[in-house]
Amino acid sequence: MRRGLSGINLVALTLGFAFLYIPILLLIIYSFNESKLVTVWAGFSTKWYAAMVQNELLLDAAWMTLKVAFVSSSVALVLGTLAGLALARLGRFPGRTLFSGMVYAPLVMPEVITGLSMLLLFVALSWARGYWTVTIAHITFSMAYVAVVVQSRLLTMDRSLEEAAMDLGAPPVKTFFAVTLPIISPALVAGWLLAFTLSLDDLVIASFTSGPGSTTLPMKIYSQVRLGVTPEINAVSTVLVGIVATGVIAASLINKRAMVIREREAQAVVSD
Amino acid sequence: MSRRPEHAGGEESTAPGGEAAFLRIEGVSKSFGNVTAVDNVSLDIARGEFFALLGPSGCGKTTLLRMLAGFENPSAGALLLDGVDLAALPPYRRPVNMMFQSYALFPHMSVAGNVAFGLRQDRVPRAEIAARVADALALVELSPLARRKPHQLSGGQRQRVALARSLVKRPKLLLLDEPLAALDKKLREQTQFELMAIQQRVGITFVIVTHDQDEAMTVADRIAVMEEGRIAQVDTPSAIYEAPRSRYVAEFIGDVNIFEGRASAVNGGDVLVEQADAPDGLAAPARADGPAAGDAVLLAVRPEKIEIAPEPLPPGTMNAMAGEVTEIAYLGSVSTYRVRLDSGRTVVSTHTNRLRDGGAAIDRGARVHLSWPVEASILLRS
Numbered sequence: 001m002r003r004g005l006s007g008i009n010l011v012a013l014t015l016g017f018a019f020l021y022i023p024i025l026l027l028i029i030y031s032f033n034e035s036k037l038v039t040v041w042a043g044f045s046t047k048w049y050a051a052m053v054q055n056e057l058l059l060d061a062a063w064m065t066l067k068v069a070f071v072s073s074s075v076a077l078v079l080g081t082l083a084g085l086a087l088a089r090l091g092r093f094p095g096r097t098l099f100s101g102m103v104y105a106p107l108v109m110p111e112v113i114t115g116l117s118m119l120l121l122f123v124a125l126s127w128a129r130g131y132w133t134v135t136i137a138h139i140t141f142s143m144a145y146v147a148v149v150v151q152s153r154l155l156t157m158d159r160s161l162e163e164a165a166m167d168l169g170a171p172p173v174k175t176f177f178a179v180t181l182p183i184i185s186p187a188l189v190a191g192w193l194l195a196f197t198l199s200l201d202d203l204v205i206a207s208f209t210s211g212p213g214s215t216t217l218p219m220k221i222y223s224q225v226r227l228g229v230t231p232e233i234n235a236v237s238t239v240l241v242g243i244v245a246t247g248v249i250a251a252s253l254i255n256k257r258a259m260v261i262r263e264r265e266a267q268a269v270v271s272d
Numbered sequence: 273m274s275r276r277p278e279h280a281g282g283e284e285s286t287a288p289g290g291e292a293a294f295l296r297i298e299g300v301s302k303s304f305g306n307v308t309a310v311d312n313v314s315l316d317i318a319r320g321e322f323f324a325l326l327g328p329s330g331c332g333k334t335t336l337l338r339m340l341a342g343f344e345n346p347s348a349g350a351l352l353l354d355g356v357d358l359a360a361l362p363p364y365r366r367p368v369n370m371m372f373q374s375y376a377l378f379p380h381m382s383v384a385g386n387v388a389f390g391l392r393q394d395r396v397p398r399a400e401i402a403a404r405v406a407d408a409l410a411l412v413e414l415s416p417l418a419r420r421k422p423h424q425l426s427g428g429q430r431q432r433v434a435l436a437r438s439l440v441k442r443p444k445l446l447l448l449d450e451p452l453a454a455l456d457k458k459l460r461e462q463t464q465f466e467l468m469a470i471q472q473r474v475g476i477t478f479v480i481v482t483h484d485q486d487e488a489m490t491v492a493d494r495i496a497v498m499e500e501g502r503i504a505q506v507d508t509p510s511a512i513y514e515a516p517r518s519r520y521v522a523e524f525i526g527d528v529n530i531f532e533g534r535a536s537a538v539n540g541g542d543v544l545v546e547q548a549d550a551p552d553g554l555a556a557p558a559r560a561d562g563p564a565a566g567d568a569v570l571l572a573v574r575p576e577k578i579e580i581a582p583e584p585l586p587p588g589t590m591n592a593m594a595g596e597v598t599e600i601a602y603l604g605s606v607s608t609y610r611v612r613l614d615s616g617r618t619v620v621s622t623h624t625n626r627l628r629d630g631g632a633a634i635d636r637g638a639r640v641h642l643s644w645p646v647e648a649s650i651l652l653r654s
Contacts, residue, residue, distance in 0.1 A: 160372045163376065164437075165378070166343075167438075168437070168438075169365075170364055182380045
């Protein structure tokens with residue numbers, strides 16, 4: 001079979017990428033716009049980046065967003081993996097249907113409802129709304145996505161791989177870390193990135209659960225846009241896109257490197 | 273090879289040679305919900321034996337193997353290995369290793385990493401791991417490929433990695449779940465002999481699960497034929513073939529012609545059977561548990577034991593029938609003749625093609641006469 005790009009593949013690829021990335025490309029281009037008017041090109045300039053660096057409020061919001069996204073996606077990864085593991089591996093335990101329904105509910109639940117119910121909970125507990133409440137709310141909805149990704153990977157994984165590890169003397173926990181985890185690691189990376197991205201761009205739930213001093217970037221951008229879009233916002237968004245892209249590339253490189261290292265360790269055994 | 277003489281299997285539950293059973297399976301049953309996968313199975317397997325569990329899919333053989341490995345718990349009964357109750361031990365503490373049908377090689381580890389995995393779990397010193405991995409890979413002739421990943425290997429090579437990985441811990445018992453099913457016919461036959469040679473060298477007790485009767489006959493010292501969760505017969509390959517105890521076993525292993533008849537008399541060591549197709553009657557050697565005169569019986573004859581000739585047989589010959597050749601299948605080494613008797617029943621007779629021109633020319637449509645010696649008949653209960 002020919003592996004190269006055929007005409008139809010090329011068209012499909014171009015269309016797909018165009019659909020996904022032209023808006024983002026426009027945003028990046030206009031962030032270098034000289035003019036104050038967002039839609040009128042008046043020459044190349046980096047002055048909005050300079051303005052952005054000066055804008056303490058915007059930087060604070062961006063930092064807050066990254067902190068929330070990093071912590072919530074990491075916690076969601078652990079919790080979501082555990083939930084996915086239970087769904088894929090425990091077989092038919094009592095209450096399984098209820099449990100799986102409840103794990104998946106946040107996927108289909110309108111964000112407004114999730115946000116409102118989280119707000120009611122925090123009010124009832126009389127927790128001061130701020131960084132932690134936003135983070136907890138984000139963990140709640142993003143762990144469902146991790147659980148789905150992890151569960152579907154586990155279901156397609158050959159069960160006899162885990163049985164073989166146990167048969168060769170690895171207790172269940174060791175089996176999980178030595179065999180299951182490395183095999184499903186691409187799904188874990190994907191789940192984490194998904195959770196990270198979801199948290200990064202969430203506006204609705206953050207609006208309900210944040211308090212003074214915990215404004216996230218989407219909230220900040222949204223409130224500023226109501227007063228008129230400035231190229232400064234474009235600059236911030238471009239930086240954000242840059243961070244996400246770097247994260248994705250880093251994750252895939254780390255994954256690849258880990259494989260190489262494991263390979264070397266295995267080889268060391270023979271060459272000793 | 274510790275092949276035992278023919279017809280050695282008398283007692284089903286004792287291992288051959290009179291030695292104490294190394295692996296004892298006592299009244300083991302396993303149910304999944306309403307389905308009984310394994311139904312009260314008892315088996316004794318001797319140390320160093322190559323034992324096969326043979327049966328069609330769904331007969332419970334794999335479930336039995338998985339209970340030995342510890343992946344399923346018996347609903348009833350006991351599993352004793354070298355006097356130790358296996359039921360109390362989880363899979364990772366059993367001195368038992370398994371070779372999986374899918375091979376289950378860890379895709380993220382190299383060949384050497386896969387083989388070393390089990391030794392690492394036991395905290396074997398690094399130098400010893402290296403030596404034992406090298407030995408195991410040498411045993412399966414894969415030393416040059418130690419650094420490859422499983423996906424860089426052919427099917428036959430993967431199968432050998434799986435074997436090396438399951439042998440490297442020197443288990444007391446090695447379980448093989450359809451180990452050769454994924455290989456093509458030629459490679460499978462070659463690998464069967466390699467498997468036997470390796471079993472001889474390592475001296476480990478092997479229990480193999482297979483649905484392939486040729487494979488079981490080739491590799492195993494003894495075979496347990498399973499039917500719907502129960503053991504139909506346990507015997508040496510030759511005894512299973514030459515002295516099946518039931519219609520199921522006779523038909524599962526090889527081809528067979530079966531005639532329904534009625535035992536008319538017991539004449540010395542032979543039982544005479546009345547059957548419509550044989551004008552002068554059928555005869556078979558009597559069995560200790562054999563039927564009495566008047567019982568309905570089945571008489572089984574293997575196709576290769578039936579003589580086929582164009583000339584009529586002298587009157588009064590036992591085990592003689594006449595019919596017309598309806599089909600001849602030429603298979604190279606043998607030819608199979610399908611003969612329609614006057615009653616309409618079809619009998620199959622197989623002959624080795626010793627001469628290049630096909631020997632005595634029997635053509636399709638020819639009138640032929642079939643016969644076989646009394647000793648070739650197998651009496652089965654109806």
